[in-house]
Amino acid sequence: MISKPSPPFQRPQAAELARRLAEPRRFLQVVAGPRQVGKTTLVQQVTETSGLHVVFATADQPTLRGPDWVAQQWEAARLAIGRDGAILVLDEVQKAANWAESVKRLWDEDTRHKRPLKVVLLGSAPLLIQRGLSESLAGRFEVLRMPHWSFAEMRTAFGFTLEQYLYYGAYPGAAALVDDPKRWADYIRDSLIETTIARDVLLLSRVDKPALLRRLFELGCRYSGQVLSYTKMLGQLQDAGNTVTLAHYLDLLAAAGMLAGLPKYAGQAVRSRGSSPKLTVLNTALVTAQSGLSPAEARSDHEFWGRLAESAIGAHLVNARAAGVRQVFYWRERNREVDYVVKAGNTVTAIEVKSGRVAETLPGMAAFADAFKPQRMLVVGGDAISVEQFLVKPLDEWVRA
Numbered sequence: 001m002i003s004k005p006s007p008p009f010q011r012p013q014a015a016e017l018a019r020r021l022a023e024p025r026r027f028l029q030v031v032a033g034p035r036q037v038g039k040t041t042l043v044q045q046v047t048e049t050s051g052l053h054v055v056f057a058t059a060d061q062p063t064l065r066g067p068d069w070v071a072q073q074w075e076a077a078r079l080a081i082g083r084d085g086a087i088l089v090l091d092e093v094q095k096a097a098n099w100a101e102s103v104k105r106l107w108d109e110d111t112r113h114k115r116p117l118k119v120v121l122l123g124s125a126p127l128l129i130q131r132g133l134s135e136s137l138a139g140r141f142e143v144l145r146m147p148h149w150s151f152a153e154m155r156t157a158f159g160f161t162l163e164q165y166l167y168y169g170a171y172p173g174a175a176a177l178v179d180d181p182k183r184w185a186d187y188i189r190d191s192l193i194e195t196t197i198a199r200d201v202l203l204l205s206r207v208d209k210p211a212l213l214r215r216l217f218e219l220g221c222r223y224s225g226q227v228l229s230y231t232k233m234l235g236q237l238q239d240a241g242n243t244v245t246l247a248h249y250l251d252l253l254a255a256a257g258m259l260a261g262l263p264k265y266a267g268q269a270v271r272s273r274g275s276s277p278k279l280t281v282l283n284t285a286l287v288t289a290q291s292g293l294s295p296a297e298a299r300s301d302h303e304f305w306g307r308l309a310e311s312a313i314g315a316h317l318v319n320a321r322a323a324g325v326r327q328v329f330y331w332r333e334r335n336r337e338v339d340y341v342v343k344a345g346n347t348v349t350a351i352e353v354k355s356g357r358v359a360e361t362l363p364g365m366a367a368f369a370d371a372f373k374p375q376r377m378l379v380v381g382g383d384a385i386s387v388e389q390f391l392v393k394p395l396d397e398w399v400r401a
Helices: 013-022 039-048 069-079 099-112 126-136 151-158 162-168 172-177 181-202 210-222 230-237 243-255 285-291 295-300 302-321 363-372 387-392
Strands: 028-032 053-058 086-091 117-123 141-145 259-262 278-281 326-333 336-344 347-353 376-380
Touching: 013 028, 013 039, 013 117, 013 141, 028 039, 028 126, 039 053, 039 086, 039 117, 053 069, 069 086, 069 099, 069 117, 099 117, 099 126, 151 162, 151 172, 151 387, 162 285, 162 295, 162 302, 162 387, 172 181, 181 210, 181 285, 210 230, 210 243, 210 259, 210 278, 210 285, 230 243, 243 259, 259 302, 259 326, 278 302, 285 302, 295 302, 302 326, 302 336, 302 347, 302 387, 326 363, 336 363, 347 363, 363 376, 376 387
Parallel strands: 028 117, 028 141, 053 086, 086 117, 347 376
Antiparallel strands: 259 278, 326 336, 336 347
């Protein structure tokens, strides 16, 4: 039985946002991350205790908001300004037409007139948010990134065990459904996967082949943790498209917090770009909800469970990347392979994931060490560092620069 958090759990980003909003008005605050990671809840938790009047509005509707929507909400917030100011929160702002230009004009007006209106923007389409910020709002904003929840967070907030985390993943809104796996899987597929693809990817980006993008996502979930060339993907997908289109669709899925393609480590970033990607889901719920396997069936399928553990570690590395200056790769040369390579500053860490007993020699790690001289080499799983221990500790303790 999953216990409910009491008092309400707050993600670490809450304290940082509260600190920024307590300062004199200086920058727009942008809270960005995938759908259903708790962005809205976190902002509500912080603003409710700010002591300021808060105007909250969302553009997350089936049809895009018109060009006047931002100005209308902004004017309502201006009217609410008290002696100490007010806070305007615009949720899913990237879905409002010409949002960046409107925000720039109104923010600059308030700056000129010294209006103490603090503004928080939320969005679940990081590529689109970033485009608007960089094109229109340079120098006016700070970004607070919110990735998927970690195992440590799900354990603290909902009492998740490692097995529950591997199978049910890290969507806090679905935690209450884990006693009914079928209902949970239906919720993940219908309310999260379909909604994210339809409203955060297809509605807001140019996608000439939506069916191909959907099949690419399904393929990525099936092959999570594996290296697959774009040519092989096209063969699996039975599509006459080109590899450039496929790479673009993978970027869109990564930006939506669903599926990433890790590049091969080459020591020099420019050489890693043309490599075959290692497909990695960013939340293991995306794999299990589509697998058709019950928790017991998934656990008894040793190959599937091993891939799930490797995917959870890959997701942990990529999601933690959002909070710091780190890069995540894999490495392979002929039949030698290292599952993950993390670069933090000048520190390179090689990580190998094992589901069984660890062999005395690991040819992939040895070859990588000869070629690149990493500062750290970690083996996770089996009788080495436990998966639970690796996921619970802050990533910096394993890969700090």
